[in-house]
Amino acid sequence: MDSIPRIPLAEWTDALIAYLQSNFGTGTQAFADGLEGLIKGLQGLFIALPPEFIIIVIAIIAWWLAGKKIAIFSLLGLLFVYNLGLWMVTMETIAMVISAVLLCMLIGVPLGILGAKNETAHRIIMPILDFMQTLPAFVYLLPAIPFFGLGVVPGVITTIIFAMPPVIRLTDLGLKQVPEELIELGKSFGSTFWQMLIKIELPLARPTMLAGINQCIMLSLSMVVIASMIGAKGLGGIVWRAIQTLNMGKGFEAGVAIVIIAIILDRITQNLGKSR
Amino acid sequence: MIEINNLTKIYGNNTDKALELLRKGISNEEIKKRTKQVVGVRDASFTVKDGETFVIMGLSGSGKSTLLRCINRLIKASAGEIIIDGRDVLTMPAKELEELRKRKMSMVFQRFALLPHRTILDNVAYGLEIQGIDKEERLAKAQEVIELVGLKGWEDAYPQNLSGGMQQRVGIARALATDPDILLMDEPFSALDPLIRQDMQEELVDIQEKLRKTIIFITHDLDEALKIGDRIALMKDGQIVQIGSPEDILLSPATEYVARFVENVNRSLALTASSVMVRPRYVVHPKDGPRTALNFMEKHGLSTLFVLDRFGKLKGYIKAEDSSELTAQGVKDLAGIIQTDMPTTRPDSPLADLLDVMAYTKVPIAVIDDNNKLQGTLVRGSVIAGLAGGRGGDK
Ligand SMILES: Nc1ncnc2c1ncn2[C@@H]1O[C@H](COP(=O)(O)OP(=O)(O)OP(=O)(O)O)[C@@H](O)[C@H]1O
Numbered sequence: 013m014d015s016i017p018r019i020p021l022a023e024w025t026d027a028l029i030a031y032l033q034s035n036f037g038t039g040t041q042a043f044a045d046g047l048e049g050l051i052k053g054l055q056g057l058f059i060a061l062p063p064e065f066i067i068i069v070i071a072i073i074a075w076w077l078a079g080k081k082i083a084i085f086s087l088l089g090l091l092f093v094y095n096l097g098l099w100m101v102t103m104e105t106i107a108m109v110i111s112a113v114l115l116c117m118l119i120g121v122p123l124g125i126l127g128a129k130n131e132t133a134h135r136i137i138m139p140i141l142d143f144m145q146t147l148p149a150f151v152y153l154l155p156a157i158p159f160f161g162l163g164v165v166p167g168v169i170t171t172i173i174f175a176m177p178p179v180i181r182l183t184d185l186g187l188k189q190v191p192e193e194l195i196e197l198g199k200s201f202g203s204t205f206w207q208m209l210i211k212i213e214l215p216l217a218r219p220t221m222l223a224g225i226n227q228c229i230m231l232s233l234s235m236v237v238i239a240s241m242i243g244a245k246g247l248g249g250i251v252w253r254a255i256q257t258l259n260m261g262k263g264f265e266a267g268v269a270i271v272i273i274a275i276i277l278d279r280i281t282q283n284l285g286k287s288r
Numbered sequence: 289m290i291e292i293n294n295l296t297k298i299y300g301n302n303t304d305k306a307l308e309l310l311r312k313g314i315s316n317e318e319i320k321k322r323t324k325q326v327v328g329v330r331d332a333s334f335t336v337k338d339g340e341t342f343v344i345m346g347l348s349g350s351g352k353s354t355l356l357r358c359i360n361r362l363i364k365a366s367a368g369e370i371i372i373d374g375r376d377v378l379t380m381p382a383k384e385l386e387e388l389r390k391r392k393m394s395m396v397f398q399r400f401a402l403l404p405h406r407t408i409l410d411n412v413a414y415g416l417e418i419q420g421i422d423k424e425e426r427l428a429k430a431q432e433v434i435e436l437v438g439l440k441g442w443e444d445a446y447p448q449n450l451s452g453g454m455q456q457r458v459g460i461a462r463a464l465a466t467d468p469d470i471l472l473m474d475e476p477f478s479a480l481d482p483l484i485r486q487d488m489q490e491e492l493v494d495i496q497e498k499l500r501k502t503i504i505f506i507t508h509d510l511d512e513a514l515k516i517g518d519r520i521a522l523m524k525d526g527q528i529v530q531i532g533s534p535e536d537i538l539l540s541p542a543t544e545y546v547a548r549f550v551e552n553v554n555r556s557l558a559l560t561a562s563s564v565m566v567r568p569r570y571v572v573h574p575k576d577g578p579r580t581a582l583n584f585m586e587k588h589g590l591s592t593l594f595v596l597d598r599f600g601k602l603k604g605y606i607k608a609e610d611s612s613e614l615t616a617q618g619v620k621d622l623a624g625i626i627q628t629d630m631p632t633t634r635p636d637s638p639l640a641d642l643l644d645v646m647a648y649t650k651v652p653i654a655v656i657d658d659n660n661k662l663q664g665t666l667v668r669g670s671v672i673a674g675l676a677g678g679r680g681g682d683k
């Protein structure tokens with residue numbers, strides 16, 4: 013077996029990245045600039061708004077979508093985070109999560125529709141998603157650096173890659189689950205492709221799609237924390253620094269804040285599909 | 289008018305070979321064995337007239353749904369023609385097909401197929417929305433049909449809050465809202481309880497009376513077919529084995545299969561007065577006089593006799609005892625004793641409606657046409673024979 017020369021997969025990968033970088037560098041740069049603008053804009057907004065205001069708004073949204081218990085939990089949880097002095101970094105993290113999720117939806121929903129409508133597309137997309145999800149996150153944190161350097165942008169981009177698969181998968185699944193009779197209904201009245209999609213298929217796929225978005229949010233949150241290793245600050249940054257300096261207490265505080273944010277986001281978005 | 293010529297649908301991905309075998313007369317089973325293709329509809333031809341309710345009936349798997357879906361091309365037929373307004377649906381371009389579906393025909397589904405995220409009003413307005421009619425106008429129109437099907441007050445409810453029967457009313461309202469010429473109904477009442485089902489059948493007949501649509505209605509229930517169909521087509525293994533009026537199907541089944549299908553039906557629904565009446569052999573004219581009438585009745589053992597004028601129009605009947613009294617008095621004219629309180633009916637009245645009358649009347653029921661001409665009489669013996677499955681009447 014050893015007589016076969018080693019396949020230089022690592023070298024090929026390096027070559028591919030170098031090629032992409034030199035040929036698509038400007039395109040990716042423009043994308044990165046746009047994304048950075050979005051993240052920085054959101055961060056700026058969240059930090060500019062008074063914390064009391066944000067806390068109350070989130071509590072109200074939680075009440076509306078998830079009930080009294082979650083509303084009270086959100087209120088107390090966020091006050092606790094504020095009290096720990098982690099407000100700014102938490103807002104940074106939330107801005108990153110929101111940016112990543114928005115882009116996941118922007119890219120993932122159309123890809124999911126494509127997969128549901130076109131068998132060939134489905135057969136191409138699904139293995140790629142498997143690959144994206146099983147590849148250890150660290151492995152594609154690294155290639156992001158030559159493209160986007162260190163910092164928030166590559167962190168969010170790796171987050172997008174990591175968190176997008178459930179959006180695509182569940183959009184595809186939700187559309188395929190629309191009962192045959194309702195598809196026939198649409199066609200029998202002469203609906204066009206877009207009318208079918210907008211008036212029948214997407215509304216019926218909505219609960220499944222929202223489950224995908226919920227998963228996407230949770231994955232984004234976890235990845236944004238990991239992405240702090242390549243300079244994406246936020247709560248993850250505190251944890252990362254705590255690990256490096258063996259500051260157990262600080263690391264634990266940030267960890268608790270992450271859990272609180274995770275629970276709030278999860279409970280609120282879990283109920284999006286159910287409401288109405 | 290819908291004209292269907294030699295329509296064939298073969299399921300599978302190699303239909304050419306299967307079609308070739310089918311044209312040679314090879315059976316469905318043999319075709320499946322040799323080519324792995326499933327024959328859904330096999331060489332079906334028929335014409336549905338404007339304003340007609342055409343029922344397609346058959347056991348599960350006989351190809352009814354397939355045939356219906358070929359008509360609006362939800363399923364693309366493998367061969368044949370579907371001519372509507374002189375155009376072949378099978379070969380028309382996609383845009384034209386879309387227009388046809390939008391304006392010319394609509395469909396009612398077995399499991400209702402209501403959109404759960406829309407209110408009843410918006411469900412009914414769906415077809416109009418697809419046509420691009422503006423909101424105010426389409427909601428007004430939807431409101432109108434909702435009232436037609438008796439769902440006033442439920443406009444803002446959601447489908448899941450309605451019973452099955454009400455949901456199907458919504459389905460029917462939605463199909464009517466676009467005012468199509470053709471309604472395709474695939475077992476619309478099969479999912480409903482028997483009582484609700486009967487109500488719906490009657491209501492459909494009422495609505496049809498008002499609107500006169502061309503309806504193609506699928507069912508596996510013969511009673512239902514007899515009740516609402518102007519004509520019935522019976523399918524077996526993708527083929528149409530008989531097409532005819534309800535009476536044709538009942539009284540002269542074309543094949544053993546149809547005969548078995550028809551065996552257990554409630555015949556009173558399908559039989560009409562004309563199919564079980566007896567030709568009026570024994571009648572008198574007013575000028576015949578009481579003595580003649582009396583002799584006639586004694587000879588044939590009758591207690592009553594219908595009286596006709598010289599144009600054959602029914603004037604009434606006389607009783608044997610009155611005639612003998614009149615004879616004793618020496619009166620020459622029957623006019624004084626003609627009674628007019630006999631039950632009458634039209635030739636096309638369903639027998640079901642006459643059974644009650646039959647039960648209490650002492651005089652035979654007179655079957656008269658629009659001009660009051662006597663066509664026949666209903667006597668117990670022939671009615672019972674008709675119900676029992678023999679050939680009713682002696683026509
Ligand atoms: N998509 C399909 N692929 C392959 N075979 C099919 C398909 N749809 C129907 N068939 C077959 O075609 C035949 C006719 O089916 P169809 O659904 O038209 O019957 P049906 O008379 O409507 O029955 P039912 O009363 O159960 O609705 C059956 O043998 C069925 O198995």
Ligand SMILES: [Mg+2]
Nearest residue numbers: 352353354474
């Ligand atoms: Mg069927």
